[in-house]
Amino acid sequence: MSHHRTPVSNDWPYSVTTPGNRDWEGTAVRWLRELLPARYAGYTTLTRHPVLLARHAQLQIEHEIRAVRVAMQTCRAELPTLGVSGPTIENTIRLYALELEQLSRLARGVRLVTDALLRSGQPPVRQARVRP
Structure with a gap:
């Protein structure tokens, strides 16, 4: 089977x-792992369960979006007190705006991959039984 790269969207x-396509789940797992901090690569629970990995990647990106929004909203008030010049502050705001666009695009991609994993029959993550 060939590896088509025709996007779903x-x-x-x-x-x-x-x-x-052959090994599409493998390519999804590799991509999702790249979205997380490197230290997460050692967590086999995440790497063995693609849907769990996708869920964590979505949460990670959502937190990054919130952090960038806070940074963007506060930089005009806080950066001058750190000695940052006006033009640098405006460049920083533009940088944050671009980052928000990229993070939003990544979040949409993670949602698409998650939906595809769920449709492909990836087993749901089993809940550990709590013993009394």
Whole structure:
């Protein structure tokens, strides 16, 4: 089976082959792991359960979006007190705006990959039984 890279939508990650292609789940897992801090690569619970990995990637991106929004909203008030010049502050705001666009695009990609993983029959994550 060939590796098609025809996206499911414009937000489908380029490095993830489309569902139905050989090893598409493997490409999805590799892409999702790249979205997380490197230290998460050692957590086999995440790497063995693609849907759990996708959920964590979505949460990570949502937190990054919140952090960038706070940074953007507060930089005009806080950066002058740190000695940052006006032009640098405006460049920083533009940087944050671009980062928000990129993070939003990544979040949409993660949602698409998650939906595809769920449709492909990835087993749901089992809940550990709590013993009394």
